[in-house]
Amino acid sequence: MNVEVAWVTRRFGRNQAVTGVDLETGTGVFGLLGPNGAGKTTLLRMMATVIAPSSGTLRLLDRDPGSYGPRREIRRRLGYLPQNLGYYPGFTVAEFVEYFALLKEMPPGRIPGAVATAIERVDLGTKARAKLRTLSGGMLRRVGIAQAIVNEPGLLLLDEPTAGLDPEQRVAFRALLRELGQRATVVVSTHLVEDVGAACSEVALMDAGRIVFHGTPDELTARGEGQGAAGDAPLERGYSAVLAQARS
Amino acid sequence: MTAVAMSPRRLVRRSARLPWGAAVPFAAAGRLLRLEMRRNVMIWVLPLLGALFWFDAYRTAMSYPAVWDLRASVMPDKVVIDFATFVAGASAWMGSRETRCRAADLVTTTGRPGWARLSATLAATLAWVMAGYLACVAVLYGATAAQATWGTPPWWPVAVGAAALAAACAAGFAAGASFANRFVPWLTAVAVFGLEVAGFRSAVGVSDGYRLLSPSASVPGQDTGLFHPYLPDLAIAQVMFLTGLAVAALGALGLSRAAGAGIRLRCAAAAVAVAGLAAAGVATGLVGTARAGPDGVVIGVLHDAASDHPVPYTPVCADPTGVPVCIHPAFRPYLAEVTAALRPALSLLAGLPGAPVRVSEVATSLVASTNQQAEVAGRSPVYDFAMPPTPGSLVRTAGESFTQSLQIAFVTTVIGGSAPGPNGPETGDLAQQAVETVLLRQVAPELTNDTLGPPGSAAAVAAIGRFAALSPAARHAWLAGHLGALQAGRITLEELP
Numbered sequence: 001m002n003v004e005v006a007w008v009t010r011r012f013g014r015n016q017a018v019t020g021v022d023l024e025t026g027t028g029v030f031g032l033l034g035p036n037g038a039g040k041t042t043l044l045r046m047m048a049t050v051i052a053p054s055s056g057t058l059r060l061l062d063r064d065p066g067s068y069g070p071r072r073e074i075r076r077r078l079g080y081l082p083q084n085l086g087y088y089p090g091f092t093v094a095e096f097v098e099y100f101a102l103l104k105e106m107p108p109g110r111i112p113g114a115v116a117t118a119i120e121r122v123d124l125g126t127k128a129r130a131k132l133r134t135l136s137g138g139m140l141r142r143v144g145i146a147q148a149i150v151n152e153p154g155l156l157l158l159d160e161p162t163a164g165l166d167p168e169q170r171v172a173f174r175a176l177l178r179e180l181g182q183r184a185t186v187v188v189s190t191h192l193v194e195d196v197g198a199a200c201s202e203v204a205l206m207d208a209g210r211i212v213f214h215g216t217p218d219e220l221t222a223r224g225e226g227q228g229a230a231g232d233a234p235l236e237r238g239y240s241a242v243l244a245q246a247r248s
Numbered sequence: 249m250t251a252v253a254m255s256p257r258r259l260v261r262r263s264a265r266l267p268w269g270a271a272v273p274f275a276a277a278g279r280l281l282r283l284e285m286r287r288n289v290m291i292w293v294l295p296l297l298g299a300l301f302w303f304d305a306y307r308t309a310m311s312y313p314a315v316w317d318l319r320a321s322v323m324p325d326k327v328v329i330d331f332a333t334f335v336a337g338a339s340a341w342m343g344s345r346e347t348r349c350r351a352a353d354l355v356t357t358t359g360r361p362g363w364a365r366l367s368a369t370l371a372a373t374l375a376w377v378m379a380g381y382l383a384c385v386a387v388l389y390g391a392t393a394a395q396a397t398w399g400t401p402p403w404w405p406v407a408v409g410a411a412a413l414a415a416a417c418a419a420g421f422a423a424g425a426s427f428a429n430r431f432v433p434w435l436t437a438v439a440v441f442g443l444e445v446a447g448f449r450s451a452v453g454v455s456d457g458y459r460l461l462s463p464s465a466s467v468p469g470q471d472t473g474l475f476h477p478y479l480p481d482l483a484i485a486q487v488m489f490l491t492g493l494a495v496a497a498l499g500a501l502g503l504s505r506a507a508g509a510g511i512r513l514r515c516a517a518a519a520v521a522v523a524g525l526a527a528a529g530v531a532t533g534l535v536g537t538a539r540a541g542p543d544g545v546v547i548g549v550l551h552d553a554a555s556d557h558p559v560p561y562t563p564v565c566a567d568p569t570g571v572p573v574c575i576h577p578a579f580r581p582y583l584a585e586v587t588a589a590l591r592p593a594l595s596l597l598a599g600l601p602g603a604p605v606r607v608s609e610v611a612t613s614l615v616a617s618t619n620q621q622a623e624v625a626g627r628s629p630v631y632d633f634a635m636p637p638t639p640g641s642l643v644r645t646a647g648e649s650f651t652q653s654l655q656i657a658f659v660t661t662v663i664g665g666s667a668p669g670p671n672g673p674e675t676g677d678l679a680q681q682a683v684e685t686v687l688l689r690q691v692a693p694e695l696t697n698d699t700l701g702p703p704g705s706a707a708a709v710a711a712i713g714r715f716a717a718l719s720p721a722a723r724h725a726w727l728a729g730h731l732g733a734l735q736a737g738r739i740t741l742e743e744l745p
Contacts, residue, residue: 048357068510076359086351090287099283103358103365108275147354 001026001059002155002185003047008056010042017042019209020056029181031200031217032189033239038206040189041083041159047187048080048157061154076105079153083160083189085144089133093124093143096132100147118150121176123169137164145173149180156186162195174199197221197235205242212246277368284372293338294380300330301384309388313638314395315578317473319388320402323409324463324486327384328416329444335377335413336420337437342373343424343501344432361513362505370421370501377417381410398561398578402473404483411490412463416440418497426504460535460545461489468544471635474576475611477555479544482535489531496524542613563608569594575609579635582650589651592691593658596724602731603662604631633657655692660684664735679739682711686723689716711741718745 005023009016018039034040045051046058049065061077063070087096097118101111119128122142127135132143141164148156158177162170177199180186190196196203197217205213205220213220217235224237229244231237305326309319343366346352355365389401423436447462460482472478499521506514538547543556563574566587571594573587590607597603612634636653663684715723726745733739 045353048353050353050356068513072359072361072510075357078357080354080357082353084350086346086349086354088287088345088349088351095283095287099280100354100358102276102280102283103355103360105276105359108279111279 002061003030003187004057004059005043005047006057008043008046008053008058010039010046010051011054017209018046018053021206021209021211023204023211023214025185025187025202027181027183027185028201029177029186029188029199031196031203032187032206033191033193033196033203034206035191035243039209040206042209043206044157044159044187044189045082047155048078048082049075050080074155077151077154078104079148079151079156081144081148081158081161083163085140087132087140087143089131091132092129093119093132093135093146094128096143097146097150101150104151106151114150114152118146121149122146123172138166138169141165142169145176152184154184156180156184157189158186159189160191161188162190162192170195193235193239194233197233205239207243207246210246213242277364280368281372281375284369285375288369288372288376289341290335290338290373290376290380293334294376296334297331297380298384300334301327301387304330305384306388306391310391313470313579313582313635314392314397315470315472315474316392316396316399317402317405317468317478318470319392320405321468321472322388323385323405324412324483327381328409328412328463331377331381331413332416332444333437333441336416336423336440337433339370339373339377339417339420340424340433340436342369343421343426344428344430345369346425347428348430361509363502363509363513363517366421366425366501366505367498370418370498373421374414374417377413378410381413385409395581396578397580398576399473402478404478404480404487408463408483408486408490411487411494415490415493415497418494418501422497422501422504425501460538461486461532463490469612470637471576471578471612472544474559474561474578475613476543476558479541479546479551479555481547481550482538482545484550485531485534485538485547489528489535492524492527492529492531494524496521496528499524543611569598571598571605571607573607575635579609579638582635582638585650586654589654590658593655593662593687596687596691596720597662597727600724600727600731602629602735604629606630607658608632609635631658631661633661652692652694656688659687659691662735663687663731664737677737677739678705678708678741679711679744680734680737682708682715682741682744683727683734685712686716690720707741711744715744 001024003023003025005021008018008021010018021039021043032040032043042051046053047060049060049071052066058065060074063074065071065074088099091099094115097115098111101114102108106114116125116128119125122145124139124142124146127139132140135143141161145158145161148158162173165173174195177186177188181199181201188195188200200217203213203215203217203220204211213223220238220242221234222238223245224231224234224239224241227237227241227244229237229241231240305322308326309322312318341348346355356362358365385406393401420433420436420440424432444464447459447464463486468478499517499519502513502517503521506517509517534547534549537549538545540546561577564577564580564583565572565574566583567573568587568591573583573590573594575583575586579586586609594604594607608630610632633654636650636657638650663680718726722745727734730739
C-alpha cells in the first residue's frame with residue numbers, strides 16, 4: 001500500500017479538521033469527495049507532508065513521514081498540486097517545472113527530458129517559454145499539474161486539479177489521470193463527482209472531518225439508487241444519499 | 249493534454265525506487281543556481297547601483313590623485329554606503345518570495361531541504377551583487393591603472409566592501425525569509441539605511457574604538473600606502489566582522505527552517521550561526537585593542553612588523569631655481585604644478601642663509617608640524633612638506649587652492665612661524681607673521697586678507713606697511729642679515745625695517 005492512514009486526526013486550535021480517518025490505497029486513482037470544509041484539503045496536506053497529524057499514524061510509500069530521512073525520501077517521489085497554486089510570476093513555464101524537478105532532487109541529466117515530457121503532457125508545449133504571469137488560470141493549473149508529475153511520482157496528490165480547466169482540457173486531464181494511475185497512487189481531492197466517475201477506481205467521501213464512505217464509484221452510485229436523493233447524475237445521487245445518511 | 253511523449257513502460261521503470269539523493273549534487277546545485285540567477289530581482293537593481301556608483305563613488309575617486317590606496321578607499325566607503333540599502337531590500341524581497349507568492353506549501357513538499365533551497369536563492373542574489381560590485385571595482389581600477397604612475401592595486405579595501413555587501417545581502421535575505429510580511433523588504437532597506445547613517449556618523453564623529461568596525465571609517469590620507477605599506481590590520485578585522493555577520497545570517501536562515509529538518513542539518517545551521525557570531529565577536533574584541541599608528545590603525549595581534557618599514561621609491565625631481573624640488577613618483581603628474589607654485593618663493597628666498605637648499609615631499613606622518621604639514625630640517629636645510637589636497641580633490645577642506653597651500657606652507661615654514669589664518673595668529677611671533685604676510689603678498693598677489701587673516705594690532709599693520717614699502721632687493725638684503733634671528737624669534741615688530 002502506498003498510502004496507509006490509521007486513525008489520523010488533525011486539529012487547528014479548537015477546530016478539529018480531520019477526525020479519526022482510516023484509509024489505505026495502492027496503485028490507482030483514488031477520489032476524495034466531499035463538500036466544502038469536509039477536511040479533504042487538510043487530509044491531503046498531511047499526505048503531502050506539509051503538516052503532521054495531531055494523532056494517528058501515517059505511512060506513505062512504505063515509509064514513516066514522521067522521521068526526517070524517510071520523509072525526504074517520500075518527498076522525492078511525491079507530486080503535489082495544492083488547491084491554491086503559488087507560483088513565481090517571473091519564471092517561464094519550463095523554468096518553473098525545471099525548478100521543481102531540481103527541488104525534487106531529480107538527477108540533473110534527466111531533468112531536461114522530464115521537463116519537456118511533463119509540459120507536453122499538460123499540453124503547454126507552445127507556452128513553454130511564456131512567463132507564468134502571462135498565463136490564464138486554466139493554464140496555470142496545468143503548469144501546477146506539470147510540476148507535480150515531472151518527477152514521475154509514486155504518490156501524486158492533486159487538490160481540485162480540474163478547477164479552472166475548460167471541458168476539453170478536463171476530459172484530457174482525466175485520461176492523463178487514468179494513465180498515471182496505472183503505475184502510481186493518485187489521490188484526487190475534488191467536489192466534482194464527474195471527475196471521480198470518469199477517472200477513479202476508488203473513492204472516499206468525507207464529511208465533517210470523517211470518512212463516511214469508502215468504495216468504488218459504482219458502489220457509491222448504488223447507494224443513491226431508489227433513495228430519491230438529489231442529483232442529476234447517478235453518482236451525484238449516491239453522493240447526496242451518503243451525505244444525507246451521514247448527517248441524519 | 250496531448251499524448252504521452254514516452255512509453256508508459258519506460259516511465260514505470262523510471263519511477264521504481266529512486267536513489268536520487270546521491271545523484272550528482274553539485275551539478276544539480278549548479279543548475280538551481282543558474283535558474284535562480286536568471287530570475288533574480290537583483291538584475292533589475294544593478295542599473296540603479298551602476299548609476300549610484302557613477303555619480304558618487306566614481307566621481308569622488310576620480311577627484312583624488314591617482315594613488316591606488318586613496319582611490320580604493322571609495323569601495324568600502326562610498327560604494328557600501330550607496331549600495332547596502334538597495335542590496336538589503338532586494339535581498340529581503342528574494343528571501344520573502346516563497347511567502348509572497350504563496351508557494352510555501354508547494355516547495356515544502358520537495359526533497360531538497362529548505363535551507364539548501366533558500367541558500368541557492370541567496371547565493372544567486374549574492375552572485376549578482378558581487379558581479380555588480382566587482383564590475384565597479386574593475387571600472388575604478390581600470391581608470392586608475394591608466395593614470396597611476398606608481399604602486400599596485402590594493403585588494404583589502406575591495407575585500408572590506410565585498411564583505412559589507414555580503415553581510416547586507418545575507419541579513420536582508422534572512423529577514424525576508426524569516427518574517428512573512430510583504431513590508432519586510434522595505435523595512436529591511438530602511439533599517440540598513442539607518443545602520444549606515446549611524447555607522448557613518450559614529451565613524452566621523454566619535455572616537456571610541458568600535459566605530460572602526462564601520463567600513464566607512466577607513467578613509468585614508470592622501471599619501472596612504474606611498475611611504476609606508478598599507479596597513480591591513482583594520483581591514484582584516486572589518487572583513488572578519490562583516491563576514492561573520494553574513495555567516496551568522498546564513499546560520500539563522502538555516503535555523504529558521506530547522507523545524508522538521510534532520511538533526512544534522514539543525515546542528516550544521518547552529519554551528520554556522522555560532523561560527524559567524526564568534527568571528528564577529530573576535531573582530532569586535534580585536535578592534536577594541538586598536539591604536540592609531542602614524543601610518544594607520546594598528547591592531548597588535550594582526551599587525552605585521554614588516555609593514556612598519558618604509559617603502560623604497562625613487563623620487564621625481566625638477567630644478568626650477570637651482571633648488572631641487574622632489575616629490576613621490578605617485579604624484580609625478582603634479583610635479584610641474586608643485587615647482588611652478590614654489591618657484592616665486594624659492595626665487596625670493598634664494599641665497600639666504602638658512603633658506604632651504606632642497607625641497608622634498610615626505611609622508612604626512614613624518615612632518616612635525618601638523619598645522620602646516622611641512623618643516624625645515626638639517627644642517628643643509630631641506631624643506632620637507634606633505635602634499636596638500638591636489639587640484640579638484642573633494643577632500644579639500646581649506647579655502648586655499650593647491651598652489652596657495654604650497655606657497656603658504658613654504659613661506660610660513662621657512663620664516664619659522666605660521667601665516668595668520670582666518671582666526672588670527674596661531675603660532676610664531678608677530679614679526680614673523682608680518683614678514684610672512686608681506687612675502688606671501690609678493691609671491692601670490694591673489695591671496696586675500698580672508699586667506700591671510702587680519703593683520704592684528706596697529707603696530708603690526710604699521711610694520712607690514714613699512715616692510716612692504718621696501719624694494720624687493722632691500723627686503724632680500726635685510727632678510728640676508730636677519731633671517732636666522734627672525735626664525736629664532738629674536739626680532740620684534742619695531743625692529744622690522
